Amino acid sequence: MNKTDALRTIIATAPDQPIVFSTGYMCRIARMIADRATHFYMTGSMGLASSIGIGIAQQTNRPTVVVDGDGSALMNPVGLFTAGAQESLPLVHIVLDDGRYDSTGGQVVPNRPDFCALAWVCGYGRVYQVTDPECLAERLGTVLRSCTTTTFIRCVVSGPDSPVPARVDGDLGGHAQRFTAALAAQEGR
């Protein structure tokens, strides 16, 4: 399973839920697969995807998906500590773990901690590890049907994702407004 396979599976399994995509290739690939109003492309602020997702989940009280990278999670693990402290938060935090800084040239990350153990120690209510798209779809689907606690999914990915799609362009303020409007429309349903 490469990053594109994982993102394709996540997007297909969470068609209505807000999804926050971490910086770099994650945003670019996700946007190529499907550019939905419920997608938030975090093009900068590496390390903060989970914090943004926590804020959204707290305020909407609806299942919210974060797609993070291992390099991003290592850059700012405070998101793990913060999410883990909130037992009943409807947050699904997925880390696509390839051991590399793929978007900056494939440099090796300086540490391969056991992310599942880390999430568990931080207090996440459910912790899973998946290595193929079928298992990812099944786990994510089950969690989204009954999202009553913080969930962590370590998704092991490898292999190239080529060609990598274009950068997220257009006005970022407009992108944020589109996302906010999509959340408001869901709230009103």
Added chain:
Amino acid sequence: MTTTLAVDLANILCDDLMDNGFGPFYGTPCGILAPLYDVLEKRAGLITVSREDNAVGMAAGASLAGRYPAVVMQNSGFGQSVNALASLVVPYRLPMLLVISLRGVHPDSTQENQVMGRLTEPLLRGLGIESVTPSDLPIGRRRPVALLVPPSAFGWSA
């Protein structure tokens, strides 16, 4: 300044913030802001976050969900948050209020805080984030703004 006066001032500012629709409140503790922090915790459900840029990230999420959040922090934590502001809050135009205390500004002469004391306002200007006072909180056109709090505001002393 007496402690009672500091608590009164903190309650007035808390009233102003809540009456004007700000919330949720996030923060990382600061000595200068301690009276305000306590009042916001008790009355407005302020959520403590262990690092300021993560608090800014959570506020960004709340802002995306249609709220007008506030983040309470020391200017040291504002320094920590510069990239979150520069690459997330400003370009995505996410409305939020930053309540920033000014360590390193008179009468705080601690050496470790002098540089950030000097840098806080130039950094805000460089970020294009407007500074406001408690009497002109921006309630009409929501946008990212900063409320700067000098050391003496709530009776802090070195």
